[in-house]
Amino acid sequence: MKSNETRPLIFRLIVIALLTILQVIWMIMLVNGLIRYNMLLNVLITILSMLIILYLLDRNDSPAYRLSWIILVALFPVFGTLFYLYAGNKRPLADMTERIDRQHRHHKRDLETMPNALDQLIQKDQRIGSIAKYVNNYAKFPVLAGSEVKYYPNGEAIMDDLIRDLEAAESHIFLEFFIVEYGEMYTQIFDVLKRKASEGVEVRFIYDDFGCLLRLPENYVEQMAEYGIKALKFNPVRPIVSLVYNTRDHRKYIIIDGKVAYTGGVNIADEYINVKERFGYWKDSMIRIEGTATWNLTQMFLIVWNAFEESELDFSLFTDEEMLEQGKKALNDLDNKKGYLQPFNDSPLDGEPIGENIYREILNSAEKYVYIFTPYLVISYELQTAMTLAAKRGIDVRLMTPGIPDKKMVYRMTRSYYRPLMEGGVKIYEYTPGFLHAKSIVSDDRIAMVGTINLDYRSLYLHFETATLIYYHPVVKRIQADFLQAQTKSRMIRHKHLRRTFVGRVIDALLRLLAPFV
Template identity: 30%
Template sequence: MREFLNTAFYWVVTELTTLLGFGLAIVFIAHLIRQKRSPSSTLAWLLAIVLIPYIGVPFYILFGGRKMKRMAARKQRVYAPGTPKKADLIDFDTQRLLRSYGVPEESQGNRVEIVETGEEAYARLVEMIEGAQSTLFIMTFVLSNDEVGRALIEMLTRKAESGVTVRLLIDDVGSWWLPRRALAPLIKAGGQVAYFMPVFHIPFRGRANLRNHRKIAVADHRLAFAGGMNLTASYIGPLADPARWRDLAVMVEGPTVDDLEWLFFSDWKFATGEDLAMQFPRPLEPSHNHAPATLSHRPGNSVVQVVASGPDVEGDPLFESLLSLVFFARERIWILTPYFVPDEMLVRGLALAARRGVDVRLIVPWKSNHPITDVAREGYLRELHEAGASVLLYRPTMLHAKAVIFDDKLVAIGSPNMDNRSLFLNYEVALYIFSAESVGETARWAERLMAGSTVYEPKRGASREIAESVLRLVSPLL
């Protein structure tokens, strides 16, 4: 009798567990289908949930979120309401697409400086911090406890002690290994530090996979630094280092600074509840008086547009604008990215552009710091190579720059990689710079990288092609 009861008990538990698993799978499949995803992303998650529900469902709970409507509704708008300084400057279909998502129009009168090396970036940041008189707002993905990170924290501490308002926002996952004690002097001096969407937070506010990858620094409401560089010795430093990762950043002065600062305000309020926009209201017209000494206060001639993406943004304006620009390009599309695991539509658009005679060049590192993405990218590289695009592998060191040049009119520089995570998941920001001078400067920098690159040659072998095909199928999950 006891044996019968034990058997019956285990049978009931097994059946209930199975029913619960299938029930949860159905719930999450319904949630998955309702979300606006690419077909490849939907299929990859669907296979994971159906074929391995005991793994797929927990992973979907932790990493499957994309757009979080309730959270976005609570978050301050990423773009400022009412921007009278803006004007219709560029008649692009892409601009109309961006405006349909509420992206601010491009602004004129900006002075832009392309920052090409880690030592130059470090020098600009130091000048920016030391020259700040009233406010310093810094947001980064990675802040390390190395010589660079410690030096920057020490500088910020001194500025806070002198009465400058200092706010530092770091991503909880990107800066996971930064000990809290390293920030104690800054906090004691009056600076404020916040972690964006902590993983272990009660109550649970977000998903572990939605990370803030934006890198922005703003001083005195008038000077901004943005791009792909993290605050660690791998990216920046006082001395030249041939092993340092190659990356790009932008120094900008002008109306665009308002848009970058507002984006910081939005992320800061979400992380802390403090409304900096109320403390520092936007001027009706941009002022260039008393600008920091790092750039001249003379108005510039660059037209710049700030394009943000992420769970706090309606739709996918960054991805869709890049896709639109790919289809409208007539002369060239040059892409620099550390990781190339993009959406199928973007790859197909680039292949079509190459076939219709556009000069398509893709520069990626020979080996990145994520080996699995290097294998996953192989099928995409082969497709572009076979379409006639130039695929180049940069060998001297890790290439971490994120830039795209379209014809001679526009260069996009910022934090997004050419992968599904940056284009559809993470909080990202890019600067669309409509300046022949900036385009030319970035193109010349890219050409110097090409000189240190080797031409891609497709790797053959049945086992490799099978592995590539499998990874391509699950690439939306990477």
């Protein structure tokens, strides 16, 4: 971006940060000042902090998440109590929850349009089918048969196919991304989008305001409208007014005519396609879906769009009869060689950590191996236990994390989890060429998942995420091969790499305590 474009964005970020800091300081000073002159208020703050601790003990959140808040509130009653009410309390999400729940209720029939292949998958493999059933029951997304899948081991590999598919769009193009930044990748994609919009193709775009805070101007929605592109800024950052900073839209996908979709870890920024170097070589992954499974992603987009835009979109306008027939035909294909796909959404609003539970279930059901790509490793005790238990019963469990970090504190926190995992038999590799941003898991040549879910508290509990479960599809072997190929460029971590001083251990312990806030 040009300097005259970046100045207002930087100014906006500074203003937001200052207003947020001033708000917190003002709240603390006000209460502290009143406490000095009012013993009753002191008693009330103490009672309130105790009630919050009891409330946290009663909640069904991650034990580590609750423990961190309990310690903060107990040690610093005024700051901890006010900070929890400001940043940790999920009550401000009530309006967002109601909006999205209303869409689910209103479009329940539309969500069940495509024939569900769940029973067929259960007949093929009851254990793997039980994972699909859990996602079907709690995320409300069906298992779909008859889709082609292409796997891309890096961001630059998608560009030729993506531009060709965008150029071929005839009806609509839907996009949803966490990070969007001006540059070569942006120009290639949005030049096509602007042209297609001028030709009458319906182009709609959801982007996360926080993810794009320093990247897109405040009036970006209006700018897009001039080109005929309808844009929606998700959860706008409004200091003092908004209390839901942590609830971000981390999903990433492009849907073309409801027939083709791209989804995975890649955002729209030049480092993702390695035309700009940040933290060495940027390794990511993406899949191209063609067929019935794109309907699940279309549902996700329409639900969020309708929840936060006044002009609702009719689901039936985007239901393709040809795709419907293809789904029915695939369901009757007893010699199904294309396997099954289940794109799903993980929401922070339902109290169900679907992403984390899927990781645990894949580990629990593994018979030979489990390989995991993750840029961050800030996990719960339950997920840590699932990894080590799988390794202890003879499963080849391997984790790959970045060799060059994008956030040094999170990298140190990630490494603090290495020792207990390695002691349990988990093999850990660091990708030496650069930053590993891929988020995927593959097991036993029969199940894989590619998506946006990081193994950290934000992704697992606070963000809107999406991923695609892939069952018995030929592409599963391709994902496994990519892990093994990346492993040849990685360093296997050994105990000698993890030596720490006493001070280092204290720092790691504190970082683990702060993990839910990072």
